[in-house]
Amino acid sequence: MKTMDGPRDLRAVLKMRDLRAALKMRRRRQRLLWRALRARHALHPVADRTAAIAPGDILAFACLRNEAVRLPHFLAHYRRLGVRHFLVVDNDSTDTTRALLADQPDVSLWHTAAGYKAARFGLDWTTWLQIRHGHGHWCLTLDADEILIYPYWETRPLPALTEWLDAEGRPSFAAMMLDLYPRGPLEAQTYSPGDDPFAVLSWYDAGNYTIVRRAPMDNLWIQGGVRSRVLLDAPRRGPTLTKLPLVRWNRRFVYVNSAHAALPPRLNRVYDDQGGEAPSGLLLHTKFLPQIVQRSAEEKARRQHFADADAFAAYYDRLIASPDLWCPASTRLGGWRSLEARGLMSRGGWI
Amino acid sequence: MPVGFVMMCHTALDRAAQVARYWAQSDAPVVIHVDARVPRAAFRQLQDDLADLGNVSFCRRFKCDWGTWSLVAAAQAGAEKMLERHPEVSHVFLASGACLPLRPVAELNAYLDRRPWTDFIESVTTADVGWTVGGLDIERFTLHFPFSWKKRRKLFDRYVNLQRRLGLRRHIPDGLVPHLGSQWWCLTRATLSAILTDPDRPVHDRYFRRVWIPDESYFQTLVRLYGTSIESRSLTLSKFDYQGKPHVFYDDHLQLLRRSDCFVARKIWPQADRLYKTFLAPRAPSLAHTEPDPTKIDRLFSKAVERRLKGRAGLYMQSRFPRKDRENGKTCAQYSIFHGFADIFENFDSWLSKQVTARVHGHIFGPERVEFAGGETLYNGCLTDSVALRDYNPRAFLTNMIWNARGERQCFMFSPRDNQECNWFTATDPNAQISVITGAWAVPLFHSARPFHEVRREAARLQKVEQAHLDILRSMYVKARVRIWTMADFIENPMEPLQTIIDELSPRTARRLTEAPRLVDLTGFGQFLQNLKNQGMQPRLMGDFPMGEDPRPATGRRGRPYLVR
Known part of the structure; x- marks a missing residue:
């Protein structure tokens, strides 16, 4: 029996380590929930229509600033998918965003002038709204420049997907961010509110993404794409493209870092690690509409988007120069089936 | 009715x-x-x-x-x-x-x-x-199931196991x-x-x-x-x-x-x-x-x-990220690695691309840039020739490159000067065909005009790197198709091994090689190795090069392409 002692001891040590890591993550989650609870004081209701939310409705949460250009298409897209109510935090917009949103019958709007960065890039605010209104609902957490697509999205609305995810016992759904860009200098394009952004932004990088699995949350860290290729010097600073925008929410859940990872860790297990393919979609990223150039100048001064703002000065400078992100190896945006064939998303057993 | x-x-x-x-x-x-x-x-x-x-x-x-x-x-x-x-x-x-x-x-x-x-x-x-x-079939009929499978799964499983252990069985009605x-x-x-x-x-x-x-x-x-x-x-x-x-x-x-x-x-x-x-x-x-x-x-x-x-072999993406050995195919298609060939043959890559229907790259793991075929700076899927991006995750770079080029075989050059991080990965990948000429890294050093003490130091480093790679390629875990020659053996009779590699690479278009790649000038190479020895370094991987006798193929004059038959 003596020979058994070694491995058994090791197992006990590993178990202790797991337990300790789990407790640590639990504390972290509780701390983030507490922050969200505190952050509610910063939110001032502009239009509260949450009484109209019915059980089972799919909700969308967003925190945004000066997005009047993108909003008409954004709202139309998600209404078409079957989102029943939008809960939006307006971070002190100076354009017509607030008026536009306040007029929508299916939007509840809050306003805050507090700092975006200090509120964990808006997450404290949306987490509070999710605690308050998201419990038990399938919730989308989005930026205004993220357009979700998933397998069969043109023919099956979101409730079809969420019902299937429920049946599969999946509490969350992965949708990597895919940066889309135009052909030609960014500012040479034209886009007016309500237009289909993908008429302008119709190119993407198909196969230059890197993935690592990260302990202890078990989430994947996907980086790469056009921003790493053209705009950033150090690959380490490449954008995090992993996203979990769709979660069957529980008031005890939190996003840790934008919607890139969540706690408890089981929400991050959206991928198959035994060789199979789990279901996934894509967030088509409309960041590079022509307005980005002017906006970059503004954001560079506001310093609200990166933890280490100085490191990204060069990034903004390159954007301000209105670069052409297109290259001969770029791929033209097609339907979801072509994106799936290129290995960017998967129907993962959903037929 | x-x-x-x-x-x-x-x-x-x-x-x-x-x-x-x-x-x-x-x-x-x-x-x-x-x-x-x-x-x-x-x-x-x-x-x-x-x-x-x-x-x-x-x-x-x-x-x-x-x-x-x-x-x-x-x-x-x-x-x-x-x-x-x-x-x-x-x-x-x-x-x-x-x-x-x-x-x-x-x-x-x-x-x-x-x-x-x-x-x-x-x-x-x-x-x-x-x-x-x-896993329950006949046991559906012979065991008892008092607990709900949907609501009390653990109890259900335990009770099933208990009955199995005790050998409890229900009687199936006659007939x-x-x-x-x-x-x-x-x-x-x-x-x-x-x-x-x-x-x-x-x-x-x-x-x-x-x-x-x-x-x-x-x-x-x-x-x-x-x-x-x-x-x-x-x-x-x-x-x-x-x-x-x-x-x-x-x-x-x-x-x-x-x-x-x-x-x-x-x-x-x-x-x-x-x-x-x-x-x-x-x-x-x-x-x-x-x-x-x-x-x-x-x-x-x-x-x-x-x-x-089972997923798609060789695909790594947001919803398929297999753990080690669960990949069902580490890469999605076969590819060939030519280790040392580019050092002893002039323009080996352009010679090779004439012989086979495949995309032949230079040293894609090279230290200065990613040498894509034809000197391209961009490749399928928007991979770039940036060393920083490649070295950030060399494995992802390799699997991306193979995945992006689905349908076209990829070949590339390799040497101990290159990024070595994928050596275990390629050695254990059944899709890889790895052909190695050991010691060939000494040839560029032999031709370089650098001071001899630097050459000596570099030679020692490269030999160590290559030895580590060879240890991997000779380990029991290898799944790739590996062939290893010493430089001396290869030079003596290059056509036969080249023919074997190329037959394997494109089996359907098997034909005799008519033109050999041009060997670089090796006059004085034996002396060069002796000089290294004299400086206290022991070049082991080249095979046997007696001093004075310059290596040359068995037939034909040095430096001239020769014809087989």
């Missing part, structure tokens, strides 16, 4: 009402069982909706739980009512509220009229079923041979009434009450006692995923369902407006007696299951 439908409903009652109305209006009597959990108001609403139809009735309601006797009891009640109330009915079809008729009732009637004594029920002995999920199958059947009046009026029915019922998932075995077993002609297949198209959950059909399955020629399909998504509108629209029955043919759907579904479970 019309068929009668027994419908088992618990949700989406509005859709069930639509389907019941469709059947009833086609002169097929319908008996509906509504789960006793459905609120009274909803049940009343359903009754009111169908009140105008004389041939629709409701049977006694049971509280139905998945995998329990209640489902059989409900089916029995429905069937009894059908047989009693509609003496004209010759076949009884068990359907659910999520079923949708794909073909007019008249076609089904005609189909059954031509087979008046046939029972359509999937009925397979427990030894032959391959689809039971959870019964356990059979399993889909719970959706279509039985003749004769068979069904024989089952329901059997004097032994209390015995059977008492036994099956404690069997696990009796709705998949009660009728399937008993039909073997009375059925005269059993067609072991269901007339209901119903697919299950690998976890045993029923697949749902959506609007975009319309064409697929139509072409299947099945009579009834389940489950239909309640919001699939287009499916309900299309298939419930009045249609003239076709006179062609087409057989149901679900093979196309079967193929699609098995492909999807395979995609879910």
Whole structure:
């Protein structure tokens, strides 16, 4: 029996380590929930229509600033998918965003002038709204420049997907961010509110993404794409493209870092690690509409988007120069089936 | 003689009402069982909706739980009512509220009229079923299952294990041979009434009450006692995923369902407006007696299951990131690595690309830049020649490159000067063909004009790096096709190994090599190696180069291409 002692001891040590890591993550989650609870004081209701939310409705949460250009298409897209109510935090917009949103019958709007960065890039605010209104609902957490697509999205609305995810016992759904860009200098394009952004932004990088699995949350860290290729010097600073925008929410859940990872860790297990393919979609990223150039100048001064703002000065400078992100190896945006064939998303057993 | 439908409903009652109305209006009597959990108001609403139809009735309601006797009891009640109330009915079809008729009732009637004594029920002995999920087949009939599988999974599993350990077994009533199958059947009046009026029915019922998932075995077993002609297949198209959950059909399955020629399909998504509108629209029955043919759907579904479970080989993405050794293929296609060749042959890559149909890159792991074929700075999928991006995750770079170039074989040069991080990965990848000329790294050093002490230091470093790589390539874990020559051996007779490599690379276009790659000038190489030795370094990997005798191929003059035959 003596020979058994070694491995058994090791197992006990590993178990202790797991337990300790789990407790640590639990504390972290509780701390983030507490922050969200505190952050509610910063939110001032502009239009509260949450009484109209019915059980089972799919909700969308967003925190945004000066997005009047993108909003008409954004709202139309998600209404078409079957989102029943939008809960939006307006971070002190100076354009017509607030008026536009306040007029929508299916939007509840809050306003805050507090700092975006200090509120964990808006997450404290949306987490509070999710605690308050998201419990038990399938919730989308989005930026205004993220357009979700998933397998069969043109023919099956979101409730079809969420019902299937429920049946599969999946509490969350992965949708990597895919940066889309135009052909030609960014500012040479034209886009007016309500237009289909993908008429302008119709190119993407198909196969230059890197993935690592990260302990202890078990989430994947996907980086790469056009921003790493053209705009950033150090690959380490490449954008995090992993996203979990769709979660069957529980008031005890939190996003840790934008919607890139969540706690408890089981929400991050959206991928198959035994060789199979789990279901996934894509967030088509409309960041590079022509307005980005002017906006970059503004954001560079506001310093609200990166933890280490100085490191990204060069990034903004390159954007301000209105670069052409297109290259001969770029791929033209097609339907979801072509994106799936290129290995960017998967129907993962959903037929 | 019309068929009668027994419908088992618990949700989406509005859709069930639509389907019941469709059947009833086609002169097929319908008996509906509504789960006793459905609120009274909803049940009343359903009754009111169908009140105008004389041939629709409701049977006694049971509280139905998945995998329990209640489902059989409900089916029995429905069937009894059908047989009693509609003496004209010759076949009884068990359907659910999520079923949708794909073909007019008249076609089904005609189909059954031509087979008046046939029972359509999937009925397979427990030894032959391959689809039971959870590993229980015969044990469904011989163990006790007092705990709910859905709500108390742990207790369920533990109790099963305990019974296995103790060897507890239930007695199967005499005369019964356990059979399993889909719970959706279509039985003749004769068979069904024989089952329901059997004097032994209390015995059977008492036994099956404690069997696990009796709705998949009660009728399937008993039909073997009375059925005269059993067609072991269901007339209901119903697919299950690998976890045993029923697949749902959506609007975009319309064409697929139509072409299947099945009579009834389940489950239909309640919001699939287009499916309900299309298939419930009045249609003239076709006179062609087409057989149901679900093979196309079967193929699609098995492909999807395979995609879910095995995934696409060599793909690493947001929802497929296999752990080590679970990849089902580390890369998606075969590729070739030429280690050392570019050092001893001039323009080896352009020579190689003339011999084979493949994309031949330079040193893609090179220290200065990624040397894509043709000096390109960008490659498929927007990979760039940036060393920083490549070295950030060399493995992802390699798998991306192979994946992006699916359909075209990739070849690239390698040397100990390059990034070595993928050596284990490539050595253990069955898709890799690795050909190594050891010690060839010394040739560029021999030609370099750097001071000798630097050359010596660099030679020692490269030798160490290459030795580490060779240790990997000679380990017991290697899955790649590895060939290793010393430089001396290779130079002596280069054509044979080159021919072997190239035959393997493009087996279908096998032809004799006519032109050898041009060997670089090696005059004085033996002396160079001796100088290294004199400086205290021991060059081991080149093979045997005696001093003074300059290496040259066995035939032809040095530096000149030569012809074989």
